[in-house]
Amino acid sequence: MxxxxxxxxxxxxxxxxxxxxxxxxxxxxxxxxxxxxxxxxxxxxxxxxxxxxxxxxxxxxxxxxxxxxxxxxxxxxxxxxxxxxxxxxxxxxxxPNSEAADKKDLTCTALSSSAENLPSNHAAFTLQWKRCGNDSNLKYHFLLRYPKEGNISLSQVFKTDLPSGIFADCCSVLNDLFTVGDEENVITVLEHLSTSKRFKLTIDFLSKGEKAVLYSLFSKFSSVNSELKQVYRVAQSV
Incomplete structure (x- = not known):
């Protein structure tokens, strides 16, 4: 040697x-x-x-x-x-042209037990999120990896901006697949998303349908901080 x-x-x-x-x-x-x-x-x-x-x-x-x-x-x-x-x-x-290879790589990234595979910035997150396609289950578990593993937070990922399309899609996935056992982690995801500097602007431009998804999601929680409801502007409807 x-x-x-x-x-x-x-x-x-x-x-x-x-x-x-x-x-x-x-x-x-x-x-x-x-x-x-x-x-x-x-x-x-x-x-x-x-x-x-x-x-x-x-x-x-x-x-x-x-x-x-x-x-x-x-x-x-x-x-x-x-x-x-x-x-x-x-x-x-x-x-890549190979959809099967792409799916395999994505599954390894989104569901891997290694926290090193979690995207730490909005560009990398958006890339992985879009590659999930219409697989809501994969997106749901991908989101919950952040609060579960705790090494990287969504506050860090979306510190400077939170694209309205990504945000609305995240809320829709959380609403559709929410289970009682995940309540604490789901609320943590919402808390961290709300720390983005552009969060208020993102909320301003939500459509009526997207706002309805937020109302539905918050109504499923057994308990949630009233301050978080106000930040998401659902305090009067939940």
Missing amino acids: SSFEKEGSPTESDFAQFNFDKLEKELEATAAAEKQYWLENDAKIRAVKQGVPTYDHFREMVMGAHLKPLEKGEKVDQAFTRSRNQPWNTHASNF
Whole structure:
């Protein structure tokens, strides 16, 4: 063993077995999620400054944040061709082609017993959340890993911002799959989400249907802090 090789250090065989293609795809997907986040964040700020009349207008601005305006001298049909070649979901285009392999990797990340696999920032969380697709059960257990393991909190993940779409989806999943035995952890999730700097703005732009989900969720708790009800604006309805 050379002076540069120590016990426990990676060997050539370790690197040979490492999946660099997978790592590259994950990095590209994370970078795409981060870019999309800032585009949506800028769109939110513009929407508020412009005083959009309804939530639908606000959502349309955010959802179309990645679209580019017509360039000088460009015709509508050219713009259509350009936009058609640009995926609406910028995150999905970076995923591996193998759905089965993706599902296996995601399950390992979302349900792994290792706390090191939990995303610690909003971009990584959003990436994993979107990869769950329509699997509400997977999303539910993914969320509850944060309060159960305690090494990383959702307060840290969404410290600077809480995308309204992700927030509404989280509440919907918690409402649909809530069980009495999980009450303490579910309330902890809600408490941590409410610490985001943009939480009040997120609540402001919830639709009537999304607010109804909050009312339904809070009505299932045997006991909950009245202050948390006020923060979520459900104090008068629960």
